[in-house]
Every structure is written in structure tokens, then in C-alpha cells.
Amino acid sequence: MGGTQESREIARAIARLKLPCLITVTTQAATHLYEPSPQQHILVGRLNPEDLQPFLLEQNIAAVVDASHPFAVEISQRAIAVTRDYNIPYLRYERPVSVIKQGDRAGGRGEVGTPLRSQADLGEAGGQHFDTLSDRGDEAVGAQCLRPKSQSLHPEPQIIELDSFTTLLQGNYLENQRTLLTVGCKILPRFQPWQNRATLFARVLPTVNSIDIALKAGFTPNRLIALRPPISPELEQALWQQWQISLVITKASGKAGGETLKRTLAQQLGISLIIIARPPVAYPQKTSDLNQVLTFCQQTLNPPK
Known part of the structure; x- marks a missing residue:
């Protein structure tokens, strides 16, 4: 599940492993993120939550790497539910957060602060x-x-x-x-x-x-x-x-x-x-490490005998 800068890097790395990969993006412009590869197929179009279940089954998806935008909560939650119901391995790639450095003035989560200065x-x-x-x-x-x-x-x-x-x-x-x-x-x-x-x-x-x-x-x-x-x-x-x-x-x-x-x-x-802040989502498993994503794909598509 792509359309982000990180998903481009993930797709490129998966292609180097010569693993078959289907990439979903919402716009034609997002297809330019990805380099042509015989192992990859790009599907353009908004994948509604209700379409996800038949889509995964029709495409015979063996594993899902969710590298969608951090605020694309609805589609991630639906993917988690469907992959759980059909026992399809799911991994969330979560881009690292930016940390507030010492010296920044931070209001607490949910805190309604004083007016900002003009x-x-x-x-x-x-x-x-x-x-x-x-x-x-x-x-x-x-x-x-x-x-x-x-x-x-x-x-x-x-x-x-x-x-x-x-x-x-x-x-x-x-x-x-x-x-x-x-x-x-x-x-x-x-x-x-x-x-x-x-x-x-x-x-x-x-x-x-x-x-x-x-x-x-x-x-x-x-x-x-x-x-x-x-x-x-x-x-x-x-x-x-x-x-x-x-x-x-x-x-x-x-x-x-x-x-x-x-x-x-x-x-x-x-x-x-x-x-x-990013909306809270209970991902079953997630990582910010590309190597862990590749290990997940390899073990899922080529499980050890």
C-alpha cells in the first residue's frame, strides 16, 4: 500500500529481491514514484475500505506491507481487519517521527493553550x-x-x-x-x-x-x-x-x-x-527499518522449508 516516498524505496528494494509486488496508489501522478520493473504492477485508483477484501482475494495477495501516509487511518484500519480475518500477514512501515528538540516550547497533547502571539x-x-x-x-x-x-x-x-x-x-x-x-x-x-x-x-x-x-x-x-x-x-x-x-x-x-x-x-x-499528532492506530506489527520489511517479505513469500 504505497503512494509515499518511503513506499518507493520499499518497492525498489523488493524488486531487487525479484519478489512479485503489487503497488496501490490513488493517483496517476504517484506512479512516477516507481521505477519500471517486471516484478511490479501498479494499480491506480482509490481503494475504498469496502473494496479491500475482494481485492486481496482476487489478486491472491500473500502479504501486505502498509506504507501508506501516516494520516490514511481508514484504509490502514480496514487492511488490519481484513488481513486478520483472512490470516494474511500484515506489516506496517511507519515513517519515523520528528522529535521535539530541547528548547522547543511544546503544549501537551490535548491541551488548549494560551493565545499565540500576534x-x-x-x-x-x-x-x-x-x-x-x-x-x-x-x-x-x-x-x-x-x-x-x-x-x-x-x-x-x-x-x-x-x-x-x-x-x-x-x-x-x-x-x-x-x-x-x-x-x-x-x-x-x-x-x-x-x-x-x-x-x-x-x-x-x-x-x-x-x-x-x-x-x-x-x-x-x-x-x-x-x-x-x-x-x-x-x-x-x-x-x-x-x-x-x-x-x-x-x-x-x-x-x-x-x-x-x-x-x-x-x-x-x-x-x-x-x-x-498522528491518529492512534493499533498496528499488529510495525517497523521503521527497511531491512525488517524485506525480511518480512522474504519469509512470507519464500517461507523456510
Whole structure:
């Protein structure tokens, strides 16, 4: 179960073992992650939970390696249930989490904290603040020139980990913030009530569906950017500065999902960062070690006699 950067490495390693492998991805674009191989077949399409059982049986699947996105909870839970019912070996490859370093300010899981500082407060506190040479509102942000007022780093930028989007939206974290959402398109409708209480921007995938969902959630075209990851550090930083962002919301998606880069930029620019923790899933077995994945595949498809 692929579609992630890690699944590309897993598929490449399985191909070197000359083991037959079927890879599932949700979009045609994701197929470009994988190198052509006679041992591999790529299936494009959204595999709904109710389709998973007949799919595994029809394809005569002998083992499942779940390398789907950490937030693709529904399909993982269904795969766990089906593989258990039909006694199909299952292994979750879990990308490593980014660890909050000493000096980061972390709110407890589920804790509704105090309001974040405003953009002006962040600048006055010593973060990298920018004077604007234009004062024509959001529509003119693209034409604004930004110049650093101070190159000093904020001594302790706010990096807060929350347990869920519900906790985020029930708190006052977004109040009066210029907020960049890098959380995918599916969750954007839940932010619609905040459109009049904060200045919200979103980065989404460059697909018609993603942009349509964002527009219906109240995001205007000048507050949307459609990009496919990975995002370079230079482009990420330029986007935050272009939109004069004071708060970034992201998922705990690990280094491969850009979380580590966002932590670094937040500290460098003195911009607050809120990280939504991964949903809890009771995986029967999981690993972050590629060698263990390969051993699992070999033992399953070529069991010792």
C-alpha cells in the first residue's frame, strides 16, 4: 500500500529481491514514484475500505506491507481487519517521527493553550520581522517587497503539538493569525468558521478536486497555492515570507512529509508552528527499518522449508 516516498524505496528494494509486488496508489501522478520493473504492477485508483477484501482475494495477495501516509487511518484500519480475518500477514512501515528538540516550547497533547502571539509581538520579541513597502491588503501581497528588520533568531519560538484538529479548532490558537495550512485538502472545510476570525492561507495539491474543496471552504484564489511535494527549503521559506505568515499548521508527517523542514524554518524565522499528532492506530506489527520489511517479505513469500 504505497503512494509515499518511503513506499518507493520499499518497492525498489523488493524488486531487487525479484519478489512479485503489487503497488496501490490513488493517483496517476504517484506512479512516477516507481521505477519500471517486471516484478511490479501498479494499480491506480482509490481503494475504498469496502473494496479491500475482494481485492486481496482476487489478486491472491500473500502479504501486505502498509506504507501508506501516516494520516490514511481508514484504509490502514480496514487492511488490519481484513488481513486478520483472512490470516494474511500484515506489516506496517511507519515513517519515523520528528522529535521535539530541547528548547522547543511544546503544549501537551490535548491541551488548549494560551493565545499565540500576534505577528507584531513575534517581531518585537526578536524574531525575523519584515517591514512591508506596500499597504494595500492581501490582494497586493504578491507585489510587496519584504526586507528583514532583524536577522536575530527568536530565542524560543512556539512549537506546539496537539492531539487532533478538534483540539486546535476548539482553542483560540488561530485568533487574528496569518495562518498557513499545510494539512491536505480534506480537513479544510472544518476551518471555514475561522475565515472571519483569522487570515487563512492553504497549500494544496495541484488537482482540480483539491482546489475545488479549498474554494468551497472559503479560501480565495489569492490565499491558495497548488504545489506537489517535496518543497525545497528556499521555496518554503519564500512562501512564508511572501504571505507574511505568523503561524503554520502541519501534520506530524515526519521528515519525508516536510515536518523537519518546517520545524527548522519556524525556529529560524520566529514563526509559531502547530503540529497535529498522528491518529492512534493499533498496528499488529510495525517497523521503521527497511531491512525488517524485506525480511518480512522474504519469509512470507519464500517461507523456510
